[in-house]
Amino acid sequence: xxxxxxxxxxxxxxxxxxxxxxxxxxxxxxxxxxxxxxxxxxxxxxxxxxxxxxxxxxxxxxxxxxxxxxxxxxxxxxxxxxxxxxxxxxxxxxxxxxxxxxxxxxxxxxxxxxxxxxxxxxxxxxxxxxxxxxxxxxxxxxxxxxxxxxxxxxxxxxxxxxxxxxxxxxxxxxxxxxxxxxxxxxxxxxxxxxxxxxxxxxxxxxxxxxxxxxxxxxxxxxxxxxxxxxxxxxxxxxxxxxxxxxxxxxxxxxxxxxxxxxxxxxxxxxxxxxxxxxxxxxxxxxxxxxxxxxxxxxxxxxxxxxxxxxxxxxxxxxxxxxxxxxxxxxxxxxxxxxxxxxxxxxxxxxxxxxxxxxxxxxxxxxxxxxxxxxxxxxxxxxxxxxxxxxxxxxxxxxxxxxxxxxxxxxxxxxxxxxxxxxxxxxxxxxxxxxxxxxxxxxxxx
Numbered sequence: 448x449x450x451x452x453x454x455x456x457x458x459x460x461x462x463x464x465x466x467x468x469x470x471x472x473x474x475x476x477x478x479x480x481x482x483x484x485x486x487x488x489x490x491x492x493x494x495x496x497x498x499x500x501x502x503x504x505x506x507x508x509x510x511x512x513x514x515x516x517x518x519x520x521x522x523x524x525x526x527x528x529x530x531x532x533x534x535x536x537x538x539x540x541x542x543x544x545x546x547x548x549x550x551x552x553x554x555x556x557x558x559x560x561x562x563x564x565x566x567x568x569x570x571x572x573x574x575x576x577x578x579x580x581x582x583x584x585x586x587x588x589x590x591x592x593x594x595x596x597x598x599x600x601x602x603x604x605x606x607x608x609x610x611x612x613x614x615x616x617x618x619x620x621x622x623x624x625x626x627x628x629x630x631x632x633x634x635x636x637x638x639x640x641x642x643x644x645x646x647x648x649x650x651x652x653x654x655x656x657x658x659x660x661x662x663x664x665x666x667x668x669x670x671x672x673x674x675x676x677x678x679x680x681x682x683x684x685x686x687x688x689x690x691x692x693x694x695x696x697x698x699x700x701x702x703x704x705x706x707x708x709x710x711x712x713x714x715x716x717x718x719x720x721x722x723x724x725x726x727x728x729x730x731x732x733x734x735x736x737x738x739x740x741x742x743x744x745x746x747x748x749x750x751x752x753x754x755x756x757x758x759x760x761x762x763x764x765x766x767x768x769x770x771x772x773x774x775x776x777x778x779x780x781x782x783x784x785x786x787x788x789x790x791x792x793x794x795x796x797x798x799x800x801x802x803x804x805x806x807x808x809x810x811x812x813x814x815x816x817x818x819x820x821x822x823x824x825x826x827x828x829x830x831x832x833x834x835x836x837x838x839x840x841x842x843x844x845x846x847x848x849x850x851x852x853x854x855x856x857x858x859x860x861x862x863x864x865x866x867x868x869x870x871x872x873x874x875x876x877x878x879x880x881x882x883x884x885x886x887x888x889x890x891x892x
Contacts, residue, residue: 564744713889741773844857
């Protein structure tokens with residue numbers, strides 16, 4: 448008996464302390480402007496750092512294309528030279544004897560320029576331009592993949608906010624009902640109809656609900672900060688979501704249709720295609736090392752003194768040449784053999800990797816498709832469960848207050864009803880998340 452009294456006092460003290468703590472917890476009330484999912488995506492594409500980095504990669508690859516095209520222009524150089532020339536010692540009697548000094552013109556300078564225009568070098572410049580274009584397309588697809596990933600993360604955080612807000616409203620309603628129910632139980636206890644333990648159990652249940660409300664508030668704050676970071680907004684910005692319309696299950700396509708769309712649009716498949724194309728061009732570029740080179744050249748220079756042709760003279764003269772220059776790298780015939788082999792093996796490896804990527808896409812599409820259908824099924828099951836839990840709660844509520852059931856049955860029925868309401872909200876949010884996951888996999892996000 449003494450132990451029971453002490454336990455009852457401890458429980459009442461804990462309840463009073465917990466209620467005081469809950470009363471001190473601040474409630475996060477969204478005060479920011481309402482943002483649609485599309486507005487969230489627009490802000491993410493504008494401010495997200497991952498997308499900005501990929502955009503810089505795209506801009507850099509565009510400049511690389513221009514640089515490759517610029518190699519078709521003639522190569523023009525200008526050069527100048529000024530020298531002081533020493534006397535010319537001639538050792539007529541050997542190195543150990545005094546040489547005879549022959550005077551020369553001590554000043555020498557040269558000023559001129561030259562130009563070279565490539566006509567043919569195994570199409571290496573054209574191949575380089577094609578490689579840079581393929582690299583640019585690769586960067587574009589990588590940016591598209593990053594954008595899709597950021598959008599999917601934005602959807603996840605956005606739906607987290609929606610789910611937490613729904614849970615919050617359900618919890619508020621449930622706590623209000625629990626408070627009314629607790630008041631009725633306390634009245635029954637005062638009338639001697641129920642035991643004090645019934646009141647304590649109801650109070651414990653209410654305290655747990657309030658603790659869950661604090662957790663939901665924290666979930667809201669965490670999801671809000673994640674979304675702010677993702678779209679480049681200050682952490683203090685409070686985002687209010689706009690409920691998205693429920694998904695129409697009649698619009699679901701078949702798995703083969705989704706797979707066909709994925710093989711056309713999936714960013715991973717396009718990235719793999721561009722990487723394979725890049726390897727193919729690199730094989731051609733390596734083979735082009737064994738090719739003749741042909742080009743036009745021209746040069747002209749002013750030189751002092753004239754010591755290039757005999758007889759020499761101490762006067763300024765000008766000389767120019769123009770013509771066609773041809774060469775062939777004979778050593779490349781044997782030096783380039785293993786480079787070509789290595790390049791071809793790398794190309795074959797990339798082809799196998801491309802096939803592996805397509806296998807992974809098939810698996811991802813199938814998984815996303817099945818999970819999406821499963822999520823839609825969860826909604827219908829959750830709706831049925833709510834109807835059953837509501838009826839069960841009504842029956843238990845009537846029987847308890849008519850002294851035909853226990854308080855544990857009443858509290859369990861209340862908990863089951865709240866859980867089914869949570870399950871329905873989670874199922875609806877989960878179906879929307881699975882829908883966007885499927886869209887990301889098939890390349891439509």
